[in-house]
Amino acid sequence: xxxxxxxxxxxxxxxxxxxxxxxxxxxxxxxxxxxxxxxxxxxxxxxxxxxxxxxxxxxxxxxxxxxxxxxxxxxxxxxxxxxxxxxxxxxxxxxxxxxxxxxxxxxxxxxxxxxxxxxxxxxxxxxxxxxxxxxxxxxxxxxxxxxxxxxxxxxxxxxxxxxxxxxxxxxxxxxxxxxxxxxxxxxxxxxxxxxxxxxxxxxxxxxxxxxxxxxxxxxxxxxxxxxxxxxxxxxxxxxxxxxxxxxxxxxxx
Numbered sequence: 001x002x003x004x005x006x007x008x009x010x011x012x013x014x015x016x017x018x019x020x021x022x023x024x025x026x027x028x029x030x031x032x033x034x035x036x037x038x039x040x041x042x043x044x045x046x047x048x049x050x051x052x053x054x055x056x057x058x059x060x061x062x063x064x065x066x067x068x069x070x071x072x073x074x075x076x077x078x079x080x081x082x083x084x085x086x087x088x089x090x091x092x093x094x095x096x097x098x099x100x101x102x103x104x105x106x107x108x109x110x111x112x113x114x115x116x117x118x119x120x121x122x123x124x125x126x127x128x129x130x131x132x133x134x135x136x137x138x139x140x141x142x143x144x145x146x147x148x149x150x151x152x153x154x155x156x157x158x159x160x161x162x163x164x165x166x167x168x169x170x171x172x173x174x175x176x177x178x179x180x181x182x183x184x185x186x187x188x189x190x191x192x193x194x195x196x197x198x199x200x201x202x203x204x205x206x207x208x209x210x211x212x213x214x215x216x217x218x219x220x221x222x223x224x225x226x227x228x229x230x231x232x233x234x235x236x237x238x239x240x241x242x243x244x245x246x247x248x249x250x251x252x253x
Contacts, residue, residue, distance in 0.1 A: 021036055021049040022035065023179040027183050031194075037050075048175065056178055058241075060178070062231070063149050064138040066149050068140065070223050076123065077122050080136070081120040103132065105239070122137070127237045143160075144161040147159045154184055155173055155177050185231070187224070188225070189217055191217075192216075199211065
């Protein structure tokens with residue numbers, strides 16, 4: 001198996017310009033169990049797990065919904081999924097769109113597009129990654145509050161206080177930061193910084209260094225639970241953007 005993986009890695013390095021990164025955190029204490037910074041140092045020594053920043057995009061939609069739930073919203077609240085237009089400085093107009101440029105949702109996958117319903121529950125808007133609803137929610141709670149919710153969860157990179165922050169388009173984040181935000185949700189709202197070293201033992205068996213773990217409650221357990229429920233809908237609902245991963249989803253996250 002190891003030989004096969006290594007052969008595939010070399011083949012990929014030879015023919016592909018695509019690169020990526022992986023971070024695996026242990027939720028209970030944020031120990032970094034695995035980190036892959038790219039397909040190989042023969043291509044690049046840059047560690048894309050924490051040395052580069054990219055716009056979070058839809059992965060950061062967790063934050064506007066979390067900020068809204070903190071302020072009393074529920075996953076069954078309704079968003080009107082319809083075209084929007086915003087006046088911007090310099091006489092410019094911003095007209096955000098959903099990824100598929102369609103609006104509303106269908107009760108059944110067999111329903112025609114003309115039967116789409118604009119009144120969309122927040123859980124469904126999250127599961128299907130509707131940009132419009134994420135922006136509407138961001139507008140209702142304020143982009144500054146969305147970013148503050150993100151910071152508590154583990155995003156350390158600066159995000160601008162603009163509506164685009166609701167769809168992850170107001171600043172770059174590292175994969176390590178992004179992974180930690182989701183770990184905060186999985187831990188019931190408990191946050192800790194990712195850890196590379198837990199303990200160093202000297203040759204005599206004594207502890208030369210031990211990392212001090214600092215865990216604090218940054219989101220309520222109720223908010224975190226509702227976010228987890230919405231995340232599960234992404235892979236379990238037939239219309240969810242991650243439904244193809246449903247076979248990997250268990251009874252919990």
